[in-house]
Amino acid sequence: MRPTREITRSPAANGIGTFLSTTIGRLLVSLFVPAITFVVLYQVFIFLRDTQIPQWITAIIAILWGVGGVLALFTISNYVIEQLGPSWRRRLIPFVFVGPALAILTWYLVLPTIRSFIASLYDARGINFVGLDNYIYAFTSQEMLQSYRNNFIFWMIFGTAMSVGFGLLIAVLVDRTHPVFETICKALIFMPMVISGVGASVIWKFIYEYRPTGANQIGLLNGIVTALGFESQGWLLLQPWNNLFLVIIMVWLQTGYAMVILSAAIKGIPSDLLEAGRIDGANEFQIFRSIILPSIQGTLITVTTTIILFTLKIFDIVQSMTGGNFGTQVIANVQYVQLFRQVHNGRASAIAIILLLAVLPVMYYNLRQFGKQTEAFR
């Protein structure tokens, strides 16, 4: 009997064995490995959140955990899918690649756009429906009207015009100098670009600082003004011109960007084109207007739209220089204040939607231009 039973059982046992090692086994492994990974990652997260160990150790663990965790998630999800049959593999593998990006984008940008819009129709704590009240606030309140004036007139028009204008001027001038001189000038003018808005604000505090006339000035601008025999000025209190003084900080930061990109475009103009113009007897100004300007038009539009986007969303310079006081309020700063000081989610959301609508056409234009120039990335 025994042998027979052995014989009758063994195919089934084999079948189960094979079955286990293929379908269920794989399924179990598929569930077990990610589960373990998640548990480990989660435990490290809790540990990092509550730990009291030295800062630098936390920092290293955090970095390893974050980067390693992402790598592990990709590797494991790929491993799991490779355990499946070929048809499922083919169906699921694209989502190993694009899934994480889509998930994060959906959570951080796609859904928030809808959720912000809904929140903008509710009150401060998101409980009662208030219709368009928050938009009425956004289009009639003192601070928002002031922000529109500052954002659109001072920051967008003056700021962009000055950054692009200076950038173009410097790009054209520097093109005529010795390459070594050119490299040094460009690097120095470009350098502020890598400084944070807050860092730049500290730097410019030492330009605009006010001390009464007769006292020792520590702000450079008042140092010059008093040395010339004038009264010292509280530059950041002079409404509405204080906006212009803040805009100058932005111009100082962004001109380098405009300059570098425009300069590259100018160097891309075929030199025989310029040569031909000169042989035809055009003067330098005519060459600039009739050859250089048309040739770099596309780049000029990209640079301009990019800086416009930057000015519409300007936040850190205003927040650190004046906090939006003294008539220098801007849209992004009102949103921040509504979010944290007033804790008014409805208004903060309405302002975000307005910002989106303001950015939308510029961004669309910018992207279209950019699409024509993607070879710049290679």
Added chain:
Amino acid sequence: MTSATLSAPRRRRRPRFGTVMVYVVMIAITLLWITPTVGLLVSSFRPADDVKTSGWWSVITNPERARFTLDNYRIVLGLPLPDRPTPGSGSRVGMEVALLNTLTVALPSTIIPILIAAFAAYGFAWIDFPGRRALFILVVAMLVVPLQISLVPILRDYVALQLGGTYLGVWLAHTGFGLPLAVYLLYNYVSTIPRDIFESAFLDGATHFTIFTRLILPLSMPALASFAIFQFLWTWNDLLVALVFLGAEPRVQVVTQRLLSLLGQFGQDWHLLTAGAFVSMVAPLIVFFSLQRFFVRGLMAGSVKG
């Protein structure tokens, strides 16, 4: 846009009237541009009393009275002072902690979106699946959404998930805000890699995952580096995301936040502000001067950050 470097190739110059004027104007503009930074640099080495009572330019106008010290840097970095007792922990500036925090925020906030974006770019460019085009358009469309849009909803989620004030929360936020651009740029790069490279690998039985990690990642290094530098500077210099998602606890604050609170309480702390600002600029300046070529390229490509 091909010669996209600061040290552009030299073009034949013709001697012309006014060349001297060009040099004079350029020197004037350059001096004007660096004066604010030089002023801060000089101030950061002056003793506290001097910073408060006289302009930094008095170092040039009155050189015999000029005094210099490293104390400002010692104080902001929490190092002991040679001739005075170290200030108590109450008056600490804690820039060294903030620097470490910034690094902890900026490094993963740079690497994670690049990894995720590179995978996605490969998926969109080289794997055929239904809805590919529509999903890719969705990703690119997200470029227009300013990050302000997500502050209210995401903050709500973070409260529910207890992610507020954690590094993970900030990394994810920076990842989310950096992804549309990263995917878009890397897609443009990855999609131009010649098809032959893949085909021989596929014939050898390689999976998409192997091809991606062994072939595509190494080949895309220039594009990855350009975007990495840009994203690193963006996250290093960021104030808004840190203020909103990291919160006010000094233990986790980054340099821009520390600097902002120093600015708020200035009046008596001018000397610390100078050194603090410089400390916060060190990493971006190192990146700028050592990786200029990549940086400019990444900047040109990355001009559309949302």
